[in-house]
Amino acid sequence: MQSLSAFRKALLGWYERHKRDLPWRETRNAYHIWVSEIMLQQTRVAAVIPYYERFLARFPDPPSLAAAPEADVLAAWAGLGYYSRARNLHRAAAAITEAGEFPRAFDEIRALAGVGDYTAAAIASIAFDLPHAVLDGNVMRVLSRLDNDFSDIAAGKTRRRFQQRAQQLLHPSQPAAYNQAIMELGATVCLPKDPQCLLCPVSEWCAARRNGTQPQLPVKGRRQAPVKVERTVLIIERGGRLLVWLRNHDSAKLKGFYELPDPERLPSAKPGRPVGEFRHSMTNHQYRFKVHRATVKHVPEGFLWVARTDLSRLPVSTTTRKALACAAGFDSRPA
Ligand code: SF4
Known part of the structure; x- marks a missing residue:
């Protein structure tokens, strides 16, 4: 690429003027940045903001997170999905507390539970100004277009080559701003379906734009067809208490x-009227859940009654929340 320093300057100048105001951009606290980066894996920015603020109010530093029972951490995470992220944060907080401070070297950050190359580079650059380039889906898209590169970005060897390319482009003395700028460009301008090339600060360096190939990039290996799954959940209520079961540590x-019961887990339940249905997607599975009221005469081992009012402070899955919302919506309909 011609005039690398002019490219960096154009990108950084644009970022300074147009960056979104996000709570984790107001801090260099490594713990805060770590929490935000873990939450942002697989979750949209707008959904993360309230969780980030509540989580840090509840667990302001690694020792408070490490000292909390796992159920409290999962409850604070409930709704964000991909709960192994919360468990890894909890485990890593214990390691950081034991070490006495947040690790400051890339390899030490990378060694924390749940931290991969991308997250380690983000924390190392944003919190400690270390020159490690980030490479996430947004950055891959921008790089494939800048270089008009039709390699399959799902392939490991492409990823490794793009990582080297990202490292070449990184501003060596302003890695925090540069990394955030290129990710911001991918998130707000170099969009997957409709890149805003007229507004792009680096359009003059973009080979895909010159060739008119932006919509074809990036190339990503063929996706598997989604698997459709039908499920039923049962709402069994007695005196303001709901029947639930707890996923044990073998799960x-x-x-x-x-979780709410389902007919396979609780075959003795007698399903009553349907109260609605909802959809839920996970990786390439598309679930359709039917929600029924039900009754049961004898409650078998493994189930327990929980007051509805207590559910909000317990870890419950997104599908359980959706099922309860269905029932609440049904109950509030005019007769
Ligand atoms: S010119 Fe268009 S395709 Fe190229 S980097 Fe900018 S927004 Fe993306």
Whole structure:
């Protein structure tokens, strides 16, 4: 690329003028940046903001997070999904507390539970000004277009080459601003379907724009067809208490979460009227949940009654929340 310093200057100048006002951009506190980066994995910015603020109010530093029971951490995370992120934060907070301070070197940050190359580079650059380039989906898209590169970005070797390219472009003395600027460009201007090239500060360096190939980039390996799954959940209520079961520590997913019963887990339940249905997507699975009121005569082992008012402070999955919202919506309909 010609005039690398002019490219960096144009990108950084644009970022200074147009960056979104986000709470984690007001701090260089490594703990705060770490929490925001973990939350932002697989979750949209707008959804993360209230969780970030509540989480830091509840757990203001690594020792307070490390000292909290896992159920409290999961409850604070409930609704964000991908709960292994919360468990890893909790585990890593214990390691940081034991070490006495947040690690300051890239390899030490990378060694924390749940931290991969991208997150380590983001924390190292933003909190400690270390020159490590970030490479996430937004940056891959921008790089593929800048270089008009039709390699499959799902391939490991492309990723490694893009990582080197990102490192070449990184501003060596302003890595925090540069990394955030290129991610911001991908998130707000160099959009997947409709890149805003007329507003782009680096359009004169963009080979895809010169070739008119922006909409074809990036190239990503063929996606698998979604798997459609139908499920039923049961709302069994007695005197203001709901029947739930607790996922124990043998559960492959969502350990420690309270769930509503379903006909397979509670075959003795007698399903009553339907109160609605909802959809939920996870990776390439598309679920359709039917929600029914139900009754049960004898409650088998493994189930427990929980007051509805207590559910808000317990870890419950997004699908349980959606099912309860369906029932609440049904109950409030005019007769
Ligand atoms: S010119 Fe268009 S395609 Fe190229 S980097 Fe800018 S927004 Fe993306």
